[in-house]
Amino acid sequence: MSLEKQQPSTIAAWGGEERPLAFGAAQVPIVQSAPFVYDDVDSWLDVALGRAEGHIYSRNTNPTVGVFEEKLRLLEGAEDATSFATGMAAISNTLFTFLRPGDRVVSITDSYGGTSKIFLDFLPPMGVEVELVETGNDEALEAAIAKGARIVYLETPTNPTLKIIDLPRAIAAAKAVGAISVIDNTFATPINQRPLDLGADLVLHSATKFLGGHDDAMGGVLAGRRELVRQVYHYREITGATLSAFGAYLLLRGMKTLDLRVRRQNETALAIARYLAAHPKVDQVFYPGLEDHPGHAVAAAQMTGFGGVLSFSLHGDFDATKRCLKAVKLAHRAASLGSVNTLIGIPATTSHVECSAAERAHLGIPETLIRYSCGIEAFDDLRDDLETALAAV
Ligand SMILES: *Cc1c(COP(=O)(O)O)cnc(C)c1O
Helix, strand or coil, X not given: CCCCCCXXXXXXXXXXXXXXXXXXXXXXXXXXXXXXXXXXXXXXXXXXXXXXXXXXXXXXCCHHHXXXXXXXXXXXXCCEEEEECCHHHHHHHHHHHHCCCCCEEEEECCCXXXXXXXXXXXXXXXXXXXXXXXXXXHHHHHHHHHCCCCEEEEECCCCCCCCCCCHHHHHXXXXXXXXXXXXXXXXXXXXXXXCCCCCCCEEEEECCCCCCCCCCCCCEEEEECHHHHHHHHHHHHHHCCCCCHXXXXXXXXXXXXXXXXXXXXXXXXHHHHHHHHCCCCEEEEECCCCCCCCCHXXXXXXXXXXXXXEEEEECXXXXXXXXXXXXXXXXXXXXXXXXXXXXXXXXXCCCCXXXXXXXXXXXXXXXXXXXXXXXXXXXXXXXXXXXXXXXXX
């Protein structure tokens, strides 16, 4: 059975699991073994030299991890995929595989915090030039890419103010200068956005977020053109930032419901965004599904859903934000997103805690900003909870 042409919910359930599994198990076994055993040298050699399929050592490949990679490969419509211990391992291994002294990277100012650290603190001392363009300014991005780049690294929607980058436009600019385009698709998920279909070379995820979806496992994954993915795989074999079999199992179990969860989270986030936009205590709401969001038209063109994360700012000061957060009952106050449980956090104390107030202002992050990642709870209950919390402000 080929799953390439099946719909995402079918791939989520069956992807990578078409072949009979060990012991006739109906679900993917956790193959908790470091090495794999060979009784004769010839078949060992065949696998080691890539002439036959099999596994040698779990830092390189592992059957449970392989199923996770295959499921994501199918969901993103990629030629190949490889996985990592965390999302940051996926990002750092990908960047360090391709970048050499003298190379240039073009990205945006609103990248995920850890990614920004690589751009600002790690790459420049290695002799890599980094140009970060104001997020959402598609002309400036195009112009920066036109000056040449080894890697164009983008993320959309962005954290925490859900800005939108015009992907087809930026990817076309990257192609014109022979740059490798890499898209962090964590916020969108392959259910809402498939960057490879829009022409990107590589797409990556923090699987810790929506892919796993239960806040109980960490992982990262990269998918795209085979020749590029293989190079990153070989680098990761040596750096050892490998996903564990148990981690892969948890992520796989979560991914079976990816399509169901994300559709529900899309719906809830839009309804919550509309509710908040009409609330007198709320100043601004950031959600690309709202018609007055500056990136709405581009998002509607390149996404099939607007995602489960939104953010909003309150009238008042930081104390108002603290009171609101304290009063919320149906949300974990925690630094993640994309879980079945609603998560709430303040960028000023989490993802952007290392920025000064002036730097946050420059990035367009209000001091009273609250990030809200919708879980799978009922909309009415979440709305009532927010109503009570906002009354406490
Ligand atoms: C969380 C996150 C990462 C980093 O992933 P980890 O699994 O925490 O290492 C990268 N990009 C985005 C957009 C994220 O939200």
